[in-house]
Amino acid sequence: MENVTVLGAGSWGTALALVLAGNNHDTLVWTHRGEQADEINIHHTNQKYLPNIQLPEKLVATSNLEEAIHHSDIMVVAVPTKAIREVCGSMEQFLKDKKLFVHVSKGIEPDSLMRISEILSESLSPDIVEEIVVLSGPSHAEEVVLHHPTTITAACSNLDAAEKVQDLFMNNYFRVYTNDDVVGVELGGALKNVIALAAGISDGLDYGDNAKAALITRGLAEITRLGVKMGGNPFTFAGLTGMGDLIATCTSVHSRNWKAGNMLGKGLKLDEVLSQIGMVVEGVRTTKAAHQLSERYDVPMPITTALFEILFNEKEPKVAVDELMIRMKKREIDLY
């Protein structure tokens, strides 16, 4: 059994800490909010992020980053993409020995256009990084905490490290595969959130299953088109971290991205939507990054572009859909 630290006590960090503690790893969760650490340690709950879930007493939280880092040589980074650089900056002073970093965030940074593993590599000294493994796939926290069967992928160019993470998390309700295609896995996980926002808008507009199926399928086409140009393996996009997560996120009431899209489709403004949800909606920033990537790599991404116009240029969702439908005629199979 291992000592493991989970950085971030939102819905996903807490759900993963439960998997790890259930696998008998000595698991410590770090949160930057002292009152949240108190709630976990005293009441064994995390009501805002996982309402009505009783946490086991052996799951311990701290708001002391130094203690969290010294607890283990395995750091599971489970904060939103926009917080990663700040958390790395705060960790630097306490990191002395090499550690295995597992990241579970699904985003791409606008402007720098970096994936999470690239941000971690840039922000952390190579002296203290043993490996960076990404854990991604169709996995809503709300279902994982109920032990509903879930499959996920641990990806690293060093498959030994990916297998170490596979062993750490795997159990009878949480099945972990490995993949060495970090680019494909990270891009699939980040870009599906953009399409999930669009699927939510479609549902908010009361369009039906035909429209949703079209968004999922054509969304996958544009994710794959970009992902392959950026070096991802085409098969990865058809796997758990591509098609799998796209289906889970576009069709689930648990998805914050789908929910945000749904509210936008019903006419709410983006600011109202984000404040009502109160948790991270990664797809918003990633839409900006994906739009920039489509220009940088000269890859057409019509759904992403339409969403960019809705989110950042106040285009009416219905107008954006109408424009998508009457675009120039195309062949279906034009992936690469």
Ligand SMILES: NC(=O)C1=CN([C@@H]2O[C@H](COP(=O)(O)OP(=O)(O)OC[C@H]3O[C@@H](n4cnc5c(N)ncnc54)[C@H](O)[C@@H]3O)[C@@H](O)[C@H]2O)C=CC1
């Ligand atoms: N919730 C889910 O089912 C899944 C989420 N993910 C990904 O995991 C990542 C984290 O998501 P969630 O836990 O769901 O988000 P969340 O919104 O539920 O929680 C985010 C947590 O990060 C903390 N945080 C925010 N800014 C911080 C900062 N500057 N420093 C330290 N902590 C900070 C918040 O206090 C909160 O505890 C996201 O990238 C998300 O896409 C991936 C798979 C499943």
Ligand SMILES: O=C(CO)COP(=O)(O)O
């Ligand atoms: O990534 C997820 C499920 O795999 C969670 O999606 P949301 O962030 O949209 O809730």
